[in-house]
Amino acid sequence: MADVDNTFTSSKLINISQCHSSYGKNNQLAKPKLDRWKDLNNAIIDWMNNDAIEETSVRIAEQNNFQFYDKIQKAILSDLFSRFRTIYPKRDIEFNHDFPIKEINKEINGEEYALTTYFTYEFIDQGSSEFIKLKTAFDPEPELLDRAIISKLKAENEDFYTASIEREDLEEIELVDNPDEIINQHFDILENFLNNRQARNQGELCSRGCDMASRCGQFPLINIDKLTNRIREVKISKTNTVKLQNCERRAAWNVQYGIPREDYIEYESESSGTKFHKYSQEMLVNNNNFTSDEDIERFNKISENEEVITREKLFSKYRELIEKLKPYSNLSITKSEFNLGFTIVADGRGLKNGEVVDKKVASVFMGRADLVGRADGTPIIIELKTRPELPEDFLEAQLYALGASKLLSVNEIKILHIYLPDEDSSIKERIFSESELVEAEKKYESLAIKSASWVPFNALSPAYNIGDWCEFCEFKSTCLENR
Ligand code: SF4
Ligand code: SF4
Structure with a gap:
């Protein structure tokens, strides 16, 4: 299995394909939507794991995770949370929220690398799994590489969905016919990057x-x-x-x-x-x-x-x-x-x-x-x-x-x-x-x-x-x- 530093997601690769220097360590750049997404996710986990009646479990989840926000952001979060509950009402089944992944490995320059797609949740019921990507964006379509990895690795008893909160819909992730071709193209992007990590190419990505x-x-x-x-x-x-x-x-x-x-x-x-x-x-x-x-x-x-x-x-x-x-x-x-x-x-x-x-x-x-x-x-x-x-x-x-x-x-x-x-x-x-x-x-x-x-x-x-x-x-x- 590839080391976490050798693991690349579709979004990382899209950025790298535009500018190698865009790949770097975490910093404290303001990313409000991502912060809110994390707290929304925590609220969903609290709510799912709370056996109390719906009203109580919702209130506690909101209290635990949204209380530090101002009232505008609190309202945004409460709205997103309620939309998720409409799309995916609570069910009494096994729930994995540790970001399950699917990944494809390849050795490049003598080291193991992985192209990975993450899911926010996996719901397991009688031996079948539903993998869910939680998306809050206006355009919730998963990237081509994510679809290729899913198409290549999908098992009989697995289904893959996007929970699109903006559209208030649970959408099945569309498979592709040529996963190997797409995966290879992305490994080429990765190899190109690994051979010249510092190349800087300013462009649309900067902003x-x-x-x-x-x-x-x-x-x-x-x-x-x-x-x-x-x-x-x-x-x-x-x-x-x-x-x-x-x-x-x-x-x-x-x-x-x-x-x-x-x-x-x-x-x-x-x-x-x-x-x-x-x-x-x-x-x-x-x-x-x-x-x-x-x-x-x-x-x-x-x-x-x-x-x-x-x-x-x-x-x-x-x-x-x-x-x-x-x-x-x-x-x-x-x-x-x-x-x-x-x-x-x-x-x-x-x-x-x-x-x-x-x-x-x-x-x-x-x-x-x-x-x-x-x-x-x-x-x-x-x-x-x-x-x-x-x-x-x-x-x-x-x-x-x-x-x-x-x-x-x-x-x-x-x-x-x-x-x-x-x-x-x-x-x-x-x-x-x-x-x-x-x-x-x-x-x-x-x-x-x-x-x-x-x-x-x-x-x-x-x-x-x-x-x-x-x-x-x-x-x-x-x-x-x-x-
Ligand atoms: S409407 Fe409010 S936020 Fe917008 S410019 Fe005027 S004072 Fe500023
Ligand atoms: S040149 Fe632009 S895209 Fe590249 S690292 Fe700098 S800011 Fe990012």
């Missing part, structure tokens, strides 16, 4: 699911030499940084507490702004000929599947963009959607043995720049906006400038905002030298003090600040009910 952002070097440490596991961590996207400036509660509910948004949209069609970014990035990266008429015409080719009106509009914006870029001599754009940011530590609050204590907190501020490269040898970051200028664009410029200066160890960065609304295009150039970088650091230190002060488990601890921004707030009703 989405990676726990290693403060440690991998992509978001350098600003005011501390080394992070320890005693430092609590919070990851703050560019959008949430802007929110943090206006209303701490709004930012905190997004980044630290994972309070459900009231504007949840499952699918949104690609906007013309997104299309403009996509095509412009495709045109400009690693293209030293972008000012030539011939090359500009290529835009029509790559956007040929768009409707005529959309294509004409996009093309006219692209021509304006090129006009704005023409004065920059020796401009070479090398990357798009490039993650930039940094990690700042501030004195704040954390938990020790259930008590709120003083604790250092690392805030990882990050954003994805549209285009990066060099102009006359100086690093340049270009942001394309299909809207007019907003005051918050300065905060974004500070984020990218400070992040890039630390990442590249340089003291001068140029930031261009190119505004291409339907009327009146314009360009704003900002040069960040030493004094501007110091100013940016101070600004972000003041923001990090705010994010460090949020008490884990208490979503009502961050201060709210009512203003014009409330109109577009994703927590409008929940906030109103809790002032």
Whole structure:
């Protein structure tokens, strides 16, 4: 059997396939949904194992496991718990809650490794087993690798289900026809990783699911030499940084507490702004000929599947963009959607043995720049906006400038905002030298003090600040009910 360190789940492998450096030891990064999931699981176990009448066993389970949360999170947990009880009413059968697994082993480089799928529960009744994966996400589908392992190892007397709490449904896990092929593909990902563990490949994962952002070097440490596991961590996207400036509660509910948004949209069609970014990035990266008429015409080719009106509009914006870029001599754009940011530590609050204590907190501020490269040898970051200028664009410029200066160890960065609304295009150039970088650091230190002060488990601890921004707030009703 493989050692626990040599055991890989589908989610670990999905992350590794995007960036090897994303694999790392546990740290104290805020993961509210995971914390709540653990307490929900504990409540389910308490309830299952309590022979008292339903009402009493539910009350005791909630008391034992939800009492430390604020009332918003308590309500979320109680709702999830009640949904589970509807999906899977208590039955008097054998109950295994020690995370039963199914796994496939393989020797790589002389060591034993395992691809593993975990279940939250196994219910055993008269020699037959039901394995249950407890999922609270909107998309509860198990990953392909999990389905492949189950398909390969399923015995006659075993059934596999997902308890999807959002959908309030118990769904049988679909088997696959080609489990060996899928399993081998995943062992290839693993082998590739084992042969080059440190490879860093910034991308979409940085902001989405990676726990290693403060440690991998992509978001350098600003005011501390080394992070320890005693430092609590919070990851703050560019959008949430802007929110943090206006209303701490709004930012905190997004980044630290994972309070459900009231504007949840499952699918949104690609906007013309997104299309403009996509095509412009495709045109400009690693293209030293972008000012030539011939090359500009290529835009029509790559956007040929768009409707005529959309294509004409996009093309006219692209021509304006090129006009704005023409004065920059020796401009070479090398990357798009490039993650930039940094990690700042501030004195704040954390938990020790259930008590709120003083604790250092690392805030990882990050954003994805549209285009990066060099102009006359100086690093340049270009942001394309299909809207007019907003005051918050300065905060974004500070984020990218400070992040890039630390990442590249340089003291001068140029930031261009190119505004291409339907009327009146314009360009704003900002040069960040030493004094501007110091100013940016101070600004972000003041923001990090705010994010460090949020008490884990208490979503009502961050201060709210009512203003014009409330109109577009994703927590409008929940906030109103809790002032
Ligand atoms: S933050 Fe990004 S670059 Fe760093 S380890 Fe994670 S995915 Fe890789
Ligand atoms: S409604 Fe206003 S005060 Fe409340 S969280 Fe949203 S932005 Fe803040």
